[in-house]
Amino acid sequence: MKSADSLIDVAQIDSTQIDDIYAEVGQWHVNVGEQKIHPKRMPGRWRSVKWWTSSVWLLFFLGPYLHWGDRQAVLFDLPAQKFYLFGLTVLVQDLWILAMILLFFAILLAVVTALAGRVFCGYFCFQTVWTDVFVLIEEWLEGKPRQRQQLDEAPWSLTKLRIKAIKHGLWLLIGLLTGVSFVAWFMDAGELWQGMLALSLPLEATITIGAFVFGTYSLAGFMREQTCMWLCPYSRIQGVMVDQDTVLPAYDAVRGESRGRRKKGQSDDHLGDCIDCNLCVAVCPTGIDIRDGQQQGCITCGLCIDACDSVMEKIGRPKGLVRYDSLNGLLGKTQARWFKRPRVWVYFGILAFSVVGGAWGLATLDGLELKVIHHRQPMFVMQSDGSIQNRYQLKLLNKTDQPLEAKITVTGAAGLKAVGVSEPVLLAPSGVTAHEVFVRIPAKWLVSDSQQIAFSVSTSLEEINATRKAVFIGPAPSSNTP
Known part of the structure; x- marks a missing residue:
């Protein structure tokens, strides 16, 4: 060959x-930080690919300013325990959907590594991208690698101080923008900037921004390749993935x-x-x-x-x-084709599971969730008119960010009468509203000691409704009074 x-x-x-x-x-030598790396920049096909792939991080900076209706399109509101994804509102009860999404990206990383090594590190990793930008700023201000080395070795002067001050100022500015952009995914971007200008940011936001400024400045500005070699766990485990x-x-x-x-x-x-x-x-x-x-x-x-x-x-x-x-x-x-490698099929199987699970979860994500709890003590009560009464507690979870009026109906048996459903129930936005309903069925219409009934809830928004089946408990039919 x-x-x-x-x-x-x-x-x-x-x-x-x-x-x-x-x-x-x-035989290779590992640089453990005894010398500063000044990489040479030159054009080429893979350098162009690297810039295009790095541009996906513009979404990180610009994404929080995209609006959907009257609010931020993507917002992870931790204090309110609500996550807004465009037109969807995901509450803590639906966090498994986000877990599926995270599983997808984790396994995707494993698939790519098995096929083409550390592609994420080379083209998408935030440490690689930020370091690349920092080195580009360094080259604009200080020149080519040899010139940068000479400037580092030169004695301090006003010219050197000016160049270094501008460089480190730009690095800190990028670190600040990175921290602000991160917090903007968890806090309304408009409120974040207003709080910054008024010096009234919440303590958690201030600490987070400060941590990102320090981390970006130190990792991308000083540690650089040492971060990839010694701090990143991915560089350690990649050997078992290829x-x-x-x-x-x-x-x-x-x-x-x-x-x-x-x-x-x-x-x-x-x-x-x-x-x-x-x-x-x-x-x-x-x-x-x-x-x-x-x-x-x-x-x-x-x-x-x-x-x-x-x-x-x-x-x-x-x-x-x-x-x-x-x-x-x-x-x-x-060379074995990718479809003949067992590990790749295992990865693809997990990928398919996460995609199907996440897609099903998003497709079935309703604006209203209904739970029906049957009171067990007592299981039923014999009324003076000969009817049997069961007590239920309804828990209605309104997943929208607006109050809703809910109309409750109960069906499933002849002669059924529901008490507590004549008036609409006001559902608080993004919260659970509890409501009790008493259901009565004449004893003569009971066909068994337990039979199925259904609770239906309709709201002022036509597309938001829910139905839940429940069991009605009564005495055995043989003991019913004719």
Whole structure:
């Protein structure tokens, strides 16, 4: 099997030689913070993809200002224990729906990792995106990586103080906007800004914003790649989520070794395609060398692929020396298709369960919930007119944010009479209203010691109603008085 991007016929190399080649380049060093990483920025296909995927975070900043009717479209009102999702109001009784949504995204992360590694880390993670923006600001103000290093090493001056003050001021401003945007999902955005301007924010909101300012400023501004390596649990567990068929940024050591300098058009049978320019290391946001094999610091961003492809173009060699590929692909082995991998099917099964469960929950989410509780002491009461009386407590949960008038009716037996339903019941918004109803049935119409009846509730809003079945208890028919 011969790759179009390879100088070497892999089929002519035995597996031991291939293993030796990859073992030789598989020694890597982990940066534990002894040096500051100044990644080089350069254009390319994966850099463009990275910017487009990062733009989804605009929803985080702009989402709270989207309105639905007379209120915020998405609002997680924790004090009132209500979650507004556009036209839906989700109360604590329906939190299992949100749990299904969270389960979907958690398993989606596992599916993507099994297929393509840490794609979330490289293209969507807030730490990666915020760090990228912070480095971009740093480059605008301080220059290219070498210039930034020289400025850090230079003695303090008014120019250096001005540049650093502007940079850190912008970092703190981004941290502030991040904190405000987060709180705006849990508090009306208009009230939040009014409270900030009037210096009258609730203590919880103030503490949360302060924590986000500190966290964003320190993690994206100073710790950067160390956050991905040492604080993020995902970097630790990803190793058990990938296998030999997972597609990751990888260096083709068979094609690239041995490394050496070469010029465009120059051929040397003793050298591979890698010219040892270290550009793949220079652009890496975590400072790793992809040529040393897959390692914990790799966030699967693909920037090293852009860097290597640009060099291959300049020296007239095929692209793909560093590319997205699996270990089996690099070794020239047959790569299992995704639909033949059991773990992927397990993930998809859980995904399907969460999607169906969440969709069913949202589709059946009613504005009114009715519960009927039968009083057990006593089970029934014999009235002076010969009828049997049961007592019920109705609990009506109004899930809307407006008061409703409810009309209660009871059906299910001949001669049935309900006491306590003649007048409409006022239902408080987003709350439970309790109401007692007495149901009487003449003893002669009872066909058994328990029979089914139904409580129906209709409201001033035609589309909001509820029905609940209940059991009417009486004496055995043989003991009924004719």
